[in-house]
Amino acid sequence: MERLDKALVSTGRWSRKEARELVKAGRVTVEGKVARKADEKIEKTALVAVDGESLTHSQPTYLMLHKPAGLLSATEDARQKTVLDLLPPHLKKLGLFPVGRLDKDTEGLLLLTDDGVLAHELLSPRKHVDKVYFVRVEGVLDASDVRAFADGLILEDGTACMPAGLEPLETPGEGLVTLREGKFHQVKRMLAQRGKPVTYLKRLSMGPLELDNTLEKGAWRPLTVEEITMLWSNSTKKS
Numbered sequence: 001m002e003r004l005d006k007a008l009v010s011t012g013r014w015s016r017k018e019a020r021e022l023v024k025a026g027r028v029t030v031e032g033k034v035a036r037k038a039d040e041k042i043e044k045t046a047l048v049a050v051d052g053e054s055l056t057h058s059q060p061t062y063l064m065l066h067k068p069a070g071l072l073s074a075t076e077d078a079r080q081k082t083v084l085d086l087l088p089p090h091l092k093k094l095g096l097f098p099v100g101r102l103d104k105d106t107e108g109l110l111l112l113t114d115d116g117v118l119a120h121e122l123l124s125p126r127k128h129v130d131k132v133y134f135v136r137v138e139g140v141l142d143a144s145d146v147r148a149f150a151d152g153l154i155l156e157d158g159t160a161c162m163p164a165g166l167e168p169l170e171t172p173g174e175g176l177v178t179l180r181e182g183k184f185h186q187v188k189r190m191l192a193q194r195g196k197p198v199t200y201l202k203r204l205s206m207g208p209l210e211l212d213n214t215l216e217k218g219a220w221r222p223l224t225v226e227e228i229t230m231l232w233s234n235s236t237k238k239s
């Protein structure tokens with residue numbers, strides 16, 4: 001058994017105060033009956049709905065974060081701030097982790113979840129989930145760089161990269177990089193290999209999930225049902 005308000009909070013969609021208000025407003029049902037008390041004890045398997053939309057409180061949480069530079073993509077660190085420090089306490093407690101690391105100085109799309117299965121699907125190179133990065137380098141990106149990326153670069157330490165996309169943009173030195181894998185510092189190392197050090201890096205998308213451009217740096221929001229469905233159907237399609 002667990003408390004109804006706790007079950008609502010654990011979805012990551014509401015704070016405890018909001019959960020109590022939902023119950024007070026008569027918007028929450030348990031097994032089809034309007035719940036009266038936020039501290040009511042319910043079965044862990046009980047069917048809970050808010051405004052008629054059912055939620056399973058064991059459902060995973062998915063948040064889209066616009067990662068700013070200066071934070072670690074980790075769940076905790078003894079000295080430095082991590083992306084989880086951007087979340088309010090009720091979400092920090094859910095055991096969320098970032099799907100694929102971005103370097104401390106990299107910005108952009110970071111998915112935070114407690115769903116290990118989806119994280120694996122998104123990160124496995126076998127699943128062909130493209131990650132697209134906007135990049136700015138010292139120098140100019142040209143056709144020979146595009147070819148080298150398409151052929152599969154060998155990094156300085158001998159690591160072989162899968163064929164990758166590089167699309168130079170109109171502004172010299174800016175481009176879009178598309179990767180299917182996520183080796184350590186991969187974009188930076190690939191471009192360093194071409195003699196064009198990265199000066200700015202931002203992840204724009206992961207598979208069908210695009211960074212919401214209304215999210216300020218440091219802001220986050222839950223994924224919509226459509227985004228979650230898209231991610232799942234994308235990852236099961238291509239195994």
Ligand code: URA
Pocket residue numbers: 101102103104106184185186187188189201
């Ligand atoms: N490649 C990098 O070099 N850094 C990142 O943060 C992501 C991809």
